[in-house]
Amino acid sequence: MNVGLKTPILPAGTAAVATAARCLAEGGLVAFPTETVYGLGADATDPAAIARLYQAKGRPSFNPLIAHVRDLGAGMRIGRFDRTAIALAEAFWPGPLTLVLPKTADCRVAELATAGLDTIAIRVPAHPLAQAILRAFGGPVVAPSANLSGHVSPTSAAHVQSDLAGRIDLIVDGGAVEVGVESTIVGCFDAPLLLRPGGLPRAEIERVLGRALVQPPHEAENTTGQPLAPGMLASHYAPRTPVRLNAGYIEAGEALLAFGTPAVPGVDAATVVMNLSTSGDLTEAAANLFGYLRALDLRGARAIAVMPVPDHGLGEAINDRLRRAAMGRE
Ligand code: TXA
Ligand code: MG
Numbered sequence: 001m002n003v004g005l006k007t008p009i010l011p012a013g014t015a016a017v018a019t020a021a022r023c024l025a026e027g028g029l030v031a032f033p034t035e036t037v038y039g040l041g042a043d044a045t046d047p048a049a050i051a052r053l054y055q056a057k058g059r060p061s062f063n064p065l066i067a068h069v070r071d072l073g074a075g076m077r078i079g080r081f082d083r084t085a086i087a088l089a090e091a092f093w094p095g096p097l098t099l100v101l102p103k104t105a106d107c108r109v110a111e112l113a114t115a116g117l118d119t120i121a122i123r124v125p126a127h128p129l130a131q132a133i134l135r136a137f138g139g140p141v142v143a144p145s146a147n148l149s150g151h152v153s154p155t156s157a158a159h160v161q162s163d164l165a166g167r168i169d170l171i172v173d174g175g176a177v178e179v180g181v182e183s184t185i186v187g188c189f190d191a192p193l194l195l196r197p198g199g200l201p202r203a204e205i206e207r208v209l210g211r212a213l214v215q216p217p218h219e220a221e222n223t224t225g226q227p228l229a230p231g232m233l234a235s236h237y238a239p240r241t242p243v244r245l246n247a248g249y250i251e252a253g254e255a256l257l258a259f260g261t262p263a264v265p266g267v268d269a270a271t272v273v274m275n276l277s278t279s280g281d282l283t284e285a286a287a288n289l290f291g292y293l294r295a296l297d298l299r300g301a302r303a304i305a306v307m308p309v310p311d312h313g314l315g316e317a318i319n320d321r322l323r324r325a326a327m328g329r330e
Contacts, residue, residue, distance in 0.1 A: 021136035031146040033174035034125040037153040039143030047110040056167040064115035065142040070134040085188040094126035096199030100187040180287035197317040239297035243326040247305035255301035282314040
């Protein structure tokens with residue numbers, strides 16, 4: 001597979017789906033939309049393709065990947081589902097939920113993709129293009145978010161292009177994504193763990209479980225060197241511009257990422273204002289989050305001041321990503 005300086009972008013359609021499936025089968029790297037963010041797909045059973053994928057993203061190789069499958073039946077060939085996992089899969093798949101489970105004995109997914117863990121992260125995406133590509137390809141596809149490691153996740157084909165053009169084989173353009181933050185990750189262990197807040201609100205999961213999700217302490221993950229969800233590493237979502245959270249005022253030269261009514265002192269001094277949702281709608285805010293962070297990052301402001309965002313529903317995932325953005329890069 002030759003990666004030229006330019007990576008072709010194909011508009012959604014049957015030709016794009018067929019080309020994507022063929023490219024994956026040949027060991028290629030294909031970016032495609034899911035309902036959460038754009039993913040960078042590779043054949044989950046092909047270690048050489050996965051090695052190229054890590055290289056293309058510039059991702060530390062200890063970070064395991066999510067295997068995307070067409071449905072629960074396909075998931076059961078690679079992961080061991082207990083009753084809790086089946087209940088969650090039946091309630092929320094296809095959709096923005098990833099389950100971490102023990103691998104099956106004959107799991108075909110390459111060790112490299114699971115970073116040597118004996119568990120595997122599995123998700124059934126709902127986006128029709130992702131579904132069509134998975135069905136045409138026929139096997140599991142590992143797909144991290146289609147951004148360079150350390151950048152925010154891409155919510156449009158243009159974002160993918162600006163990070164990865166020339167480094168991957170194909171981009172399938174399905175327009176802007178719907179959810180805008182990555183999937184919620186639940187570890188199906190003795191007690192179900194919330195490994196990453198995401199596009200499926202915690203409360204909906206807890207309603208199905210009939211119990212609270214346990215949340216692992218963040219510090220433990222960053223100090224033990226063997227994180228439960230290494231994607232929670234601090235620098236994962238950092239823009240280049242410093243990010244200042246819970247801004248109650250704006251300093252001259254700062255960009256403002258607003259939420260709701262931007263009634264903060266100093267707002268007139270902001271170099272630029274982007275509002276995640278003027279009506280205070282968390283779903284709209286999630287969909288806008290990464291695109292607005294990218295756009296503001298390009299404006300050369302001394303900092304991006306972010307207004308407080310409520311922590312309920314999708315707000316939990318939004319605040320999680322904002323905290324990572326504020327921690328900066330290493
Ligand atoms: O919405 C999404 O989940 C997107 C789309 C493309 O599906 N994908 C995505 O992948 O966000 P990525 O690679 O950026 O994040 C995967 C997360 C990481 O935090 C990784 O550490 C965690 O999943 N993960 C993968 N396998 C795991 C495992 N066996 N145990 C714990 N965490 C795991
Ligand atoms: Mg990512």
